[in-house]
Amino acid sequence: MQETYQVMKGAEPFKIEGFRVGVLVSHGFTGTTQSMRPLGKAFADAGYTVCGVRLKGHGTHYEDMEQSTYEDWIASIEEGYQWLKERCDSIFVVGLSMGGTLALYMAQHHPEISGIVTINAAVDVPEMEPVKHMEERYIDAIGSDIKKPDVVELAYEKTPVASVKQILELMKQVKLDLPRVACPALIMASTEDHVVPPENSNLIYDQIGSDQKTFLELKNSYHVATLDNDQQQIIEESLTFMKQNAVFSHD
Structure with a gap:
């Protein structure tokens, strides 16, 4: 029987109803909604309807994450x-980090999406490749x-090797399909990031098909900007x- 894990305090999903423009907010790989809550609150305070998702296997225990697949993470955001x-x-x-990867996927x-904002999104992290051949279960x-x-970010103290294989597959698919992204995009990248090389955001900016796209450097933050x-x-x-990009219905 599969064990049921408790959601960590601060890692709960959140939903705040506002006017008829919505913002879907996603945390990253091994992270939790805690990293996105300040943004979610600010968007809600501005009147937006906000949904902060907890990706499957996240915000509980790394053994729980080990059981989840990238398809599960897509299902969570869907x-x-x-x-x-x-x-x-x-x-x-x-989205932040893998949350940005999922924003690109969406x-x-x-x-029909009105626009995406990616913060240190990941589509190509070569340092992760050797991990999938490791004998160890966790890194x-x-x-x-x-x-x-x-x-301090509320995140797992260990990373399952099985989960690294899953994010590698997700990044591969999303990277291949970057030209399919056509909506307005705001791409933000920290100039110094010890998790996802900042070149990822340059690559995203160059390869997405959006006519309207902006690249912004974050000069005073690391990965969890x-x-x-x-x-x-x-x-x-x-x-x-x-x-600038919201569409309001005049019904």
């Missing part, structure tokens, strides 16, 4: 999208790459971007 679709005329997807498969944690002192020194800039730039 479920949040459906919840927003029932309430909104216009939807944006905002734009590839849902051309060291990758969470909490934050420049700001005394800020949403909890770092540039948090306010991320919030403000995202709100400006969404305001």
Whole structure:
């Protein structure tokens, strides 16, 4: 019988109803909704309907994550999208790290999306490749790459090797389909990132098919920029971007 894991305090999904423009917010690989909650709150305070998803196998225990596949993570984000679709005329997807990868995936498969915001999104991390050949079941944690002192990301203390194989597959698929992304895109990248090479965001910017795309450097944050020194800039730039691209129904 599969063990049932408790969701960690602070890792719960969140849903806040506002006006008929929605924002789907996704955390990253081994992370939790804690990393996206400040953004979600700011978007909700601005009136947006917000859904912060907890990706399957995340926010519980790394043994739980080990059982989940990239298809499960896609299913988690699709479920949040459906919840927003029932309430909104216009939807944006905002994601950190693998959450950004999933935002790209959603734009590839849902051309009706009004826009995406990616923060240190991952599509090509060569350092991860050797991991899939390891005999070990777990490797060291990758969470909490934050420049700001005394800020800690709520993330797993270990990373399952099985899960690394899953994210590699997800990145491979999303990278191949980058030209299919056609919606407006705001691509943000930390100049110093110890988890995902910043070149990922340059590659995304160059290869997506969007006519309207903006690249923004985050000069004072590491990988988990949403909890770092540039948090306010991320919030403000995202709100400006969404305001410019939201579609309001006149029914």
